[in-house]
Amino acid sequence: MKLLKDILKGINKGAPIGIGYIPIGISFGLIAKSFDIPGEIVVLMSLIVYAGASQFIAVSLIHEGVTVIEIVITTFIVNLRHFLMTASLSEKIKNKYNKFWLALIAFGVTDETFALISMTEKEKLNKGLILGINLIAYISWSGSTFLGLILSSSLPEAIRNGMGISLYAMFIALLIPNIKTNKTLMKITVISLLFSSLLFYIPFLGNNISSGFRIIIVIIISSLIGAYMFEEEVDNIE
Helix, strand or coil: CHHHHHHHHHHHHHHHHHHHHHHHHHHHHHHHHHCCCHHHHHHHHHHCCCCCCHHHHHHHHCCCCCCHHHHHHHHHCCCCCHHHHHHHHHHHHCCCCCHHHHHHHHHCHHHHHHHHHCCHHHHHHHHHHHHHHHHHHHHHHHHHHEEEEEEHHHCCCCCHHEEEEEEEHHHHHHHHHHHHCCHHHHHHHHHHHHHHHHHHHHHHHHCCCCHHHHHHHHHHHHHHHHHHHHHHHHHCCC
């Protein structure tokens, strides 16, 4: 009974995250469907992969005809941050629960749930609370993806065909507010654009490197430069 009560508390605590996931999950379902990706594959991605940004990237790469290995490597790199988040979280609860519970908790961790869980006092953390937070986010994301697929069938064809553009618009909308207030992030964004353009427009590179591997190369280079720049920024603050 205590576990159930804690899960319900977690669901209540994580409800704002679940509500926030609804429009994004619907957008994912709509965009994936506009790329002619089978509905069952789209739903399984949300149920099994359960990684918002990586799913958007993956459907875009699938649409472009990128190879499986390129998609796997790209999404793996994008999701590397989850190793750090779950490692940080495990420090708070690793001595409380066995590996089964830790694995179950780790599966449900997202950027938003991690932030909410991390802000919770260590003494108040328990597996039920964490599972509740993760559960409401998981149900919301998966359910809204399915809802997006249903809605796609009722939309006019012109709107469905144009949904692919909304993917890039969404990433730009997320990026612009942050780079306006963060000079380091702005520099990293410019560097990423430059390297991406070089890899695309230089003849002997553009003709021999697929779009998937171009993304992988740009992510790695930008991440390394970003890590150095952020470290330098922290040193200056100190």
